[in-house]
Each structure stands twice: as structure tokens, then as C-alpha cells.
Amino acid sequence: MSQFTDRGPALSSHGRTAAQRSSAIGAAFLGGVTAAGLGLGALTVAVLLLWVASPAPDSGPSRALHLAADLWLSAHGGDLVRTTRSGIPAPVGITPLLLVVVPVRLLHRAARHALATAADGRPEAPGDDPGATAVAPRTLLGALLAGYLCIAAGALLYACAGELSAEPLSALFFVPATAVATLAATAWRLLRHPGADLLPARALRACARVPDGLRTLLGGSRCAAAGRAAAFALAALLGSGVLLTLLGLVLHADRVGADLLHLAPDWAGRATVLLLCLVLLPNAAVWGTAYGLGPGFTVGAGSTVGPLGTSAHPVLPQLPLLGGVPDAGPGGPLTWAVAVLPLIAGALLARSVARAAQPPPGTDxxxxxxxxxxxxxALGAGFCGVAMAVLAGLSGGALGTGALAAFGPSWWRTGLAATAWTAATGIPGALALRVWRRHTGRRADRADGAERADGAGRGEPEAAERPEGATGAKPAARLTGWTHGKTAATVKSAAAVKAAMAVQSAGATSAGERAATPAGTSRAGASKAEASDDEDRSAEKADAPAGTGGAVA
Incomplete structure (x- = not known):
């Protein structure tokens, strides 16, 4: 009986632990469902608002809901299929990069919350049971991914039918890939080195075989410095792409305006078209970046748009963003000048690396x-090239069949050009800035040393003129101490002169007394003279200032 009674608390504690673990896993699963639902709901609200604002909607709300599901799946990288009037399916493979921010941001927040829950459940004291309430981050992220994919599966089943439908195979690949990549990046950012526990055992064994030098380069502060430099270079490249895109739209403003009026005659339609152009503006910026890097992009099978020239291309859809494409013909000095833009990106990369290579003076x-x-x-240039290759691959795709089967830049040519430009400018620039920074740092050290030496040289006469009792005075009171020292020296010399005169007068008086008085009275006269000398010294001490008493003594 006592044995069953003793086991009761242990079983109760085990039950509480299991309940807490189940609650954490359930919360992570619910977080994935919420992230997917919020992203899908945001796009649904936007599409329904446009449908309501349309003066003559040609379909019911069901088509608007199908469009929202299609856009949400397309934001993960999935392809769409459009059924033409002839019944031939035409693929739509361009991923709107601005919409990618919605699911990625929501997944990142859900993963951060789940990992924070795992951190709160860890034991605080060394004697606590590590498996009492803690849940492995891999388990929580797996539950979150399962909840997210459940909503994605429902959206795919709903969006598979209709004139514009999701392509099942691409959605089944890209939606989990986007979710896994986002969760892995979030875990690595928050957990740092413990994030390696999320990798499979084979990946960990492969990482263990990496040489120590390469592991130090890729895993320390130098890898972080390369990532920051790549971010600066990538921002410069994309900024130049935005400028080139806007410049093309301004130079062909008449054609852009005609396309907008032809595509949407009413204000509601124009607002919808402008919103679509805004969503696709990051894609156009990547195309402009590829144009500035040199490889350019294509607007149809067999066509090329680049700074060296633009070849003939098929008739383009009347989308205002495509109205800014340059006309067919060879390039000129104005188009060749875009080579300055990747040079600026390489200079920013070199500046960032050089700043990291020369730490501040106060650090160890x-x-x-x-x-x-x-x-x-070189590593930063490689990171920048990989990022540009990924963006170029996502920004392009197909808008139909035949001549419209290829739109956008080539991902491998764009990535290779970005790596080459940033490396050709960034590596020598970083080395030159490193030498210049070291030279200026040495000059600054020499200047500081010379100033300290001059200050020490100017301080020696002041120390010599300062009295012995004032050697410990503070630098702020040097002038006051020097004045007090001069006053004490003057008083001391005056007192010495007075004492000598008193001794001489006393000696003369004692000699006269010895001559005029008997020998027995000479001792009494000398005692009186000494008493008079002591009185004179006491009076001189009383007349001296209080601050110079030590000097007079």
C-alpha cells in the first residue's frame, strides 16, 4: 500500500510534464495555422476590396476568393495556370516579390515565438531536470510547419479549379521549401550555434570534416562581416535597378500612359492596374539590376535587353511596367554608363570589409x-552573387506559351556577373582601404605620442619651480601652487635676513656687555639675547600667510 502511495507524486509530476510538453507543441501547431491564416486572410481582404470597388464585376465573390488563394500560393513561388479562350492552358510563372514578404514575415514571427517558448521551458538551475518541461526546438518548429502546411493544403485544393488555378506540382514543392527556409533562417539567427542541432546527423558529420581554417572563416566574425558587406553591395545593386526602372518609365511616359488607358478605361480599373504594377515593381527592379550588371533580361524567346543593345522582341502585353523596355537597337554611351552602378556596389563592399579589418583603437x-x-x-562578393541569382530566378518566368514562355533575367548569368563585378572592385578596394587606414592610424598614433611628449617637456620647468611640498598638487592648480611657492620663498628669504641682522646685533650687544660687566654676568646677558631672538622668530611666523607656514618653517 505504501509503495503505491509513494509512487503517486512521481506519476503526477510525470503527468504534468507530459501535459506541459503537449501544450507547447499544440501552441506551436496553432502558431503555424495562425501564420498561414493571417497571410491568406490579408490577400483575401485586398482582393475583395478591389472586387467591391469594381463598377461592373463580371463574376461573384467565389472568383475573387480563388484569386486570393492563387496569389497566396504564388507568393511562395508556386506557378499558376491560365486557361485561354481557345482552351489551351498558359503558365504564369512570375513570382510577385513584394507579396513574398507577407508569408515570410508571418512565418518568422511565429517561429520566433515558438523558440522563445522553448527557451522559457529550459531549466534555470543546474540541478533541475533538463527534460522536465523543455521541448526541443526541432519538435516545436516541426509542429509549426505541420500547422502551416495544413492550411496550405486546403488552399491548394480550393485553388486547383477555375480559369486561373494553381499548378499542383510547383505548389507542393515551393510552399514547403519556402516555409522550411524561413524557419531554418530564423532558428539559425536566434539560436546561433545551437541552431546546428536542427541539422540531420549526416549534415553534422559532413560539417565536422570541414578544415579548421575554413570553419573559422565561415563561422566567426569574419563571416558576419562578409554578410554585412554583401548586404551593402546588394542594396546598392537593387537601388540602381530601381533607378533604371523609373528612368525607363519616365523616358517612355507616353507609351506607359497609353497602355494604362487602353488596359483600364475606368478609375477603378486603373487603380487595380497601378496596384498590380506596384506589386511587380521589385521584379522590375531586379530586371533593371540585371540590365546594369550587363547580362540584361529577355522579354520573349530569343530576345535580349541589355546595355550593349536591344534585340527585336515579340509584341508585349499592354502592362505599363513593360512599356519602359528600351526600343530595339544598339546601345550608346548613355547605356554604357550603367557600368558605374556595379562599381559603386563594389566600393561599398570594400568599405565595409576595410572597416571590419581595422578594429577600433579601444578594442583588443x-x-x-x-x-x-x-x-x-571574396566571400562577401560570393554572398552577393548568390542572393542576386536567387532574386533573378524568382523575378522571372513565363507569361504564356511560345514567344511568351521566357521573361526576365537569367539567374546564373546575373549571379555570376554580380559576383565578378563586386569581386573585381571590392577585393582590391578593400586591400587599398586597409593600407590607407593602417597608415592614417599610425600617423594618428605618432601625433598623439608627440603631443604627449611635448606636454611632458612643458611640464618639467613648472615642476622645477614648484616647491617641494607642492609636488603632489593637481594639474588644474599648477598656477596657484606656483604663486604660493614664490610667496613662500620670498617670505623665507626675508626671515633669514632679519634673523642674521638680529644675530649680529645680539653679538655686538653681548660683546659690549662682556666688556662693561663682570664675567659672571655674561651668561645672563646671552640668555636674554637668545630669548629676544626667539621672540623675533615667533613674530615673523605670525606675520607669514597661513598657506606658507610649512615653507617658512
Whole structure:
């Protein structure tokens, strides 16, 4: 009986632990469902508002809901299929990059909340049971992913029918891939090195075989510095792409306006078209970046739009963004001048690497060698090239069949050009800035040393003129101490002169007394003279200032 009674609390504690773990896993699953539902709901509200604002909607709300589901799946990278009037399906493979922000942001927030829950359940004291309430991050992220994919599966089943439907195979691949990549990036950012526990055992064994030098380069502060430099270069490239896109639209404003009026005669339709152009503006910015890098992009099978020239292309859809495409013909000095833009990106990369290579003077970090600086710059150029290749691959795709089967830049040519431009400018620029920073740092150190030496040289006469009792005075009171020292020296010399005169007078008086008085009275006269001298010294001490008493004594 007592054995069953003793086991009761243990079983109750085990039950509480299991309940807490189940609650954490359920909360993570619900977080994935909420993230998917919020993204799908936001697009649904936007599409329904446009449908309500339309003066003559040609269909009911069901088609608007289908369009919202299609857009949500397309935001993950999935392709769509449009049924033409002839009944031939035409693929739509361009991913709107602005809409990608919606699911990625929601997944990132859900993963951060789930990982924070896992961190709260960890034991705080060393003696606590590590498996009492803690749930592995891999388990929580798996539950979150399961909840997210459940909503995605329902949206795919709903969006598979209609004139504009989702392509099942691409959606089944890209939706989980986007979710897994977002969760992995969030876990690695928050957990840092413990985030490696999320990798499979084979991946961990492969990482263990990496040489120590390469592991140090890729896993320390140098890898972070390369990532920051790549971010600066990538921002410069995309900014230049936006400028080129807007410049093309301004130069062909008449054609852009005609396309807008032809496509949407009423104000509600024009607002819808402008909103669509805004959603596709990041795609156009990537196309402009590819144009500035040199490879350019294509607007139909067999066509090329680049700074060296624009080849003939098929008739384009009347979309205002496509109205800014340059006319067919060879390039000129104005189009060749876009080569300055990737040079600016390489300069920013070099500046960022050089700043990291020369740590601030107050830190204990040692400056990087020229080889480490060059390697970090090359790594940053590689990161920038990989990012541009991914963006170029997502920004392009098909808008139909035949001549419309290829739109956008080539992902591998764009990535290779971005790597080459940033490396060609960034590596020598980083090395040159490193040398210049070291030179200026040495000059600053020499100047500081000379100033300290001059200050020490100017301070020596002041110390010599200062009295012995004032050697410990503060630098702010040097002038006051020097004045007090001069006053004490003057008083001391005056007192010495007075004492000598008193001694001389006393000696003369005692000699006269010895001559005029008997020998027995000479001792009494000398005692009187000494008493008079002591009185004179006491009076001089009383007349001296209080601050110079030590000096007079």
C-alpha cells in the first residue's frame, strides 16, 4: 500500500510534464495555422476590396476568393495556370516579390515565438531536470510547419479549379521549401550555434570534416562581416535597378500612359492596374539590376535587353511596367554608363570589409592580415552573387506559351556577373582601404605620442619651480601652487635676513656687555639675547600667510 502511495507524486509530476510538453507543441501547431491564416486572410481582404470597388464585376465573390488563394500560393513561388479562350492552358510563372514578404514575415514571427517558448521551458538551475518541461526546438518548429502546411493544403485544393488555378506540382514543392527556409533562417539567427542541432546527423558529420581554417572563416566574425558587406553591395545593386526602372518609365511616359488607358478605361480599373504594377515593381527592379550588371533580361524567346543593345522582341502585353523596355537597337554611351552602378556596389563592399579589418583603437581585436581581408571580400562578393541569382530566378518566368514562355533575367548569368563585378572592385578596394587606414592610424598614433611628449617637456620647468611640498598638487592648480611657492620663498628669504641682522646685533650687544660687566654676568646677558631672538622668530611666523607656514618653517 505504501509503495503505491509513494509512487503517486512521481506519476503526477510525470503527468504534468507530459501535459506541459503537449501544450507547447499544440501552441506551436496553432502558431503555424495562425501564420498561414493571417497571410491568406490579408490577400483575401485586398482582393475583395478591389472586387467591391469594381463598377461592373463580371463574376461573384467565389472568383475573387480563388484569386486570393492563387496569389497566396504564388507568393511562395508556386506557378499558376491560365486557361485561354481557345482552351489551351498558359503558365504564369512570375513570382510577385513584394507579396513574398507577407508569408515570410508571418512565418518568422511565429517561429520566433515558438523558440522563445522553448527557451522559457529550459531549466534555470543546474540541478533541475533538463527534460522536465523543455521541448526541443526541432519538435516545436516541426509542429509549426505541420500547422502551416495544413492550411496550405486546403488552399491548394480550393485553388486547383477555375480559369486561373494553381499548378499542383510547383505548389507542393515551393510552399514547403519556402516555409522550411524561413524557419531554418530564423532558428539559425536566434539560436546561433545551437541552431546546428536542427541539422540531420549526416549534415553534422559532413560539417565536422570541414578544415579548421575554413570553419573559422565561415563561422566567426569574419563571416558576419562578409554578410554585412554583401548586404551593402546588394542594396546598392537593387537601388540602381530601381533607378533604371523609373528612368525607363519616365523616358517612355507616353507609351506607359497609353497602355494604362487602353488596359483600364475606368478609375477603378486603373487603380487595380497601378496596384498590380506596384506589386511587380521589385521584379522590375531586379530586371533593371540585371540590365546594369550587363547580362540584361529577355522579354520573349530569343530576345535580349541589355546595355550593349536591344534585340527585336515579340509584341508585349499592354502592362505599363513593360512599356519602359528600351526600343530595339544598339546601345550608346548613355547605356554604357550603367557600368558605374556595379562599381559603386563594389566600393561599398570594400568599405565595409576595410572597416571590419581595422578594429577600433579601444578594442583588443587584432587587425586582419591582407590575406584575411581579401578572403572576406571574396566571400562577401560570393554572398552577393548568390542572393542576386536567387532574386533573378524568382523575378522571372513565363507569361504564356511560345514567344511568351521566357521573361526576365537569367539567374546564373546575373549571379555570376554580380559576383565578378563586386569581386573585381571590392577585393582590391578593400586591400587599398586597409593600407590607407593602417597608415592614417599610425600617423594618428605618432601625433598623439608627440603631443604627449611635448606636454611632458612643458611640464618639467613648472615642476622645477614648484616647491617641494607642492609636488603632489593637481594639474588644474599648477598656477596657484606656483604663486604660493614664490610667496613662500620670498617670505623665507626675508626671515633669514632679519634673523642674521638680529644675530649680529645680539653679538655686538653681548660683546659690549662682556666688556662693561663682570664675567659672571655674561651668561645672563646671552640668555636674554637668545630669548629676544626667539621672540623675533615667533613674530615673523605670525606675520607669514597661513598657506606658507610649512615653507617658512
Amino acid at each position: 581585436d587584432a587587425p586582419w592580415s591582407w590575406w584575411a581581408t581579401a578572403c572576406v571580400a
